Amino acid sequence: MSGRGASVGSRRVRVELGDRSYPIEIGWQNLEGVGDAIKRHTGASQAAVLTVPPVARRHAVRVVRSIRDAGLRAKRFEVPDGERSKSLAQAGKLYDALLEAGAARDTVVVAVGGGVIGDLSGYVAATLLRGLPFVQVPTSLLAMVDSSVGGKTGVNVRQGKNLVGAFHQPRLVWIDAHTLTTLPPRQRSAGMAEVIKHAAIWDARLFARLESEIERVMALEPEVLLPVLERNCQIKAEVVSRDEREAGLRRLLNFGHTLGHAAEALKRYRGLLHGEAVAMGMVYAARRCEAMELCPKGTSDRLSALIERAGLPLELPAFPRKAYLTAVRADKKREDARIHFVALRKIGRAETVPLLPEEIVPAGARIGSGAKRGSGGSG
Ligand SMILES: NC(=O)c1ccc[n+]([C@@H]2O[C@H](COP(=O)([O-])OP(=O)(O)OC[C@H]3O[C@@H](n4cnc5c(N)ncnc54)[C@H](O)[C@@H]3O)[C@@H](O)[C@H]2O)c1
Ligand SMILES: [Zn+2]
Numbered sequence: 425m426s427g428r429g430a431s432v433g434s435r436r437v438r439v440e441l442g443d444r445s446y447p448i449e450i451g452w453q454n455l456e457g458v459g460d461a462i463k464r465h466t467g468a469s470q471a472a473v474l475t476v477p478p479v480a481r482r483h484a485v486r487v488v489r490s491i492r493d494a495g496l497r498a499k500r501f502e503v504p505d506g507e508r509s510k511s512l513a514q515a516g517k518l519y520d521a522l523l524e525a526g527a528a529r530d531t532v533v534v535a536v537g538g539g540v541i542g543d544l545s546g547y548v549a550a551t552l553l554r555g556l557p558f559v560q561v562p563t564s565l566l567a568m569v570d571s572s573v574g575g576k577t578g579v580n581v582r583q584g585k586n587l588v589g590a591f592h593q594p595r596l597v598w599i600d601a602h603t604l605t606t607l608p609p610r611q612r613s614a615g616m617a618e619v620i621k622h623a624a625i626w627d628a629r630l631f632a633r634l635e636s637e638i639e640r641v642m643a644l645e646p647e648v649l650l651p652v653l654e655r656n657c658q659i660k661a662e663v664v665s666r667d668e669r670e671a672g673l674r675r676l677l678n679f680g681h682t683l684g685h686a687a688e689a690l691k692r693y694r695g696l697l698h699g700e701a702v703a704m705g706m707v708y709a710a711r712r713c714e715a716m717e718l719c720p721k722g723t724s725d726r727l728s729a730l731i732e733r734a735g736l737p738l739e740l741p742a743f744p745r746k747a748y749l750t751a752v753r754a755d756k757k758r759e760d761a762r763i764h765f766v767a768l769r770k771i772g773r774a775e776t777v778p779l780l781p782e783e784i785v786p787a788g789a790r791i792g793s794g795a796k797r798g799s800g801g802s803g
Contacts, residue, residue: 432452434449435650448661452601454598457598458561459489460494462494463491463496466559468530472498474502474503475501475502476509479536479537483563487536499525503517507580510540512588519551522552527552532595535558535559538571539572543589546578547592550589550592557595563603564615565604566611568604569660570615570618573664575592577592578590597657601649613699617680617736623771625679625766628771630659633652634652635729642735663677676774679766680707682705684703690743700737703734707738708791709765710728719767720770741792762779763779765783
């Protein structure tokens with residue numbers, strides 16, 4: 425695979441946020457260059473590289489080496505893999521470890537891994553010494569197209585996911601798409617859910633492109649993968665640039681997440697990956713929009729077909745309607761009784777519609793495996 429990548433040029437996307445603007449560099453086997461870029465974009469003289477065991481030896485060591493080659497001191501810190509590490513306890517351990525290792529204002533925090541280490545490291549960077557420069561080196565597909573861009577950082581608490589956190593934009597996002605070759609296939613599919621989401625809400629051409637070559641994207645062929653990553657980062661960057669703090673536009677990124685979050689919560693975050701839940705939530709939302717005549721007939725079939733080809737599940741886990749209603753109510757960041765439901769108007773365009781939970785999950789809605797087309801109720 426390495427030979428093929430040589431002909432694939434790297435790409436750059438800029439996230440425009442005034443004096444906090446930053447580039448996203450997207451390449452293939454480009455990890456050797458990350459150290460120089462970190463030096464240029466942060467001016468730091470030492471780096472704390474935070475990672476998780478599945479990524480440490482395969483990828484993070486090369487990041488550390490590149491940083492040292494650029495003339496900075498670098499030390500690697502590992503936290504246990506998994507969502508449970510996105511905790512205040514883990515952040516506390518990192519504060520101790522980094523300070524003991526001499527972290528100071530000249531230290532850049534570098535996250536190497538998926539969204540978990542990205543969110544946790546970003547939170548540590550946002551808070552340690554009242555804020556240190558931060559760099560993301562995402563190695564999961566989800567992190568590359570979603571979590572590493574946009575500046576949301578945080579940890580989970582007993583009361584819920586991502587309830588403690590800060591907006592802290594990275595100085596640089598460095599993507600080596602070749603790192604995806606070691607990502608487990610199920611995780612690859614889960615990341616594709618957010619790719620499909622971006623296409624569905626924002627870019628009909630990207631959607632069509634995925635329809636013609638999603639298998640080649642899934643197979644990580646660099647000449648089709650890199651443009652898809654680039655387009656996804658552009659979409660996320662554009663949305664974030666226009667609405668950094670989720671006042672409106674950024675909410676569109678929650679397409680599929682209302683029911684997706686509900687499913688995750690009902691499953692107690694076990695046995696279901698976030699992307700899988702989002703895939704099911706998008707299918708549900710699209711069917712619901714069709715039933716409410718918000719989008720043309722056939723839209724949900726097109727979406728389902730693509731989601732299925734990405735190796736993702738279509739049907740939400742079976743729980744009683746009441747359970748979904750309760751979960752949907754609990755999930756909303758409450759303003760009033762209505763929820764900013766992200767409705768698909770057609771492939772490539774979405775808008776938020778204020779809906780009551782009862783309208784999102786209407787009486788008679790059949791949810792769950794075994795539900796047939798047209799589920800989501802007829803209105
Ligand atoms: N900040 C945001 O805007 C934002 C957006 C979406 C999701 N998130 C958060 O992201 C997290 C999910 O991210 P995720 O799906 O990347 O999960 P994750 O970080 O747990 O990564 C998934 C698994 O893949 C492994 N992995 C990652 N890269 C690998 C590689 N190249 N080779 C082998 N294994 C690899 C990880 O170690 C882990 O086991 C959630 O906590 C979610 O809340 C944040
Ligand atoms: Zn998501």
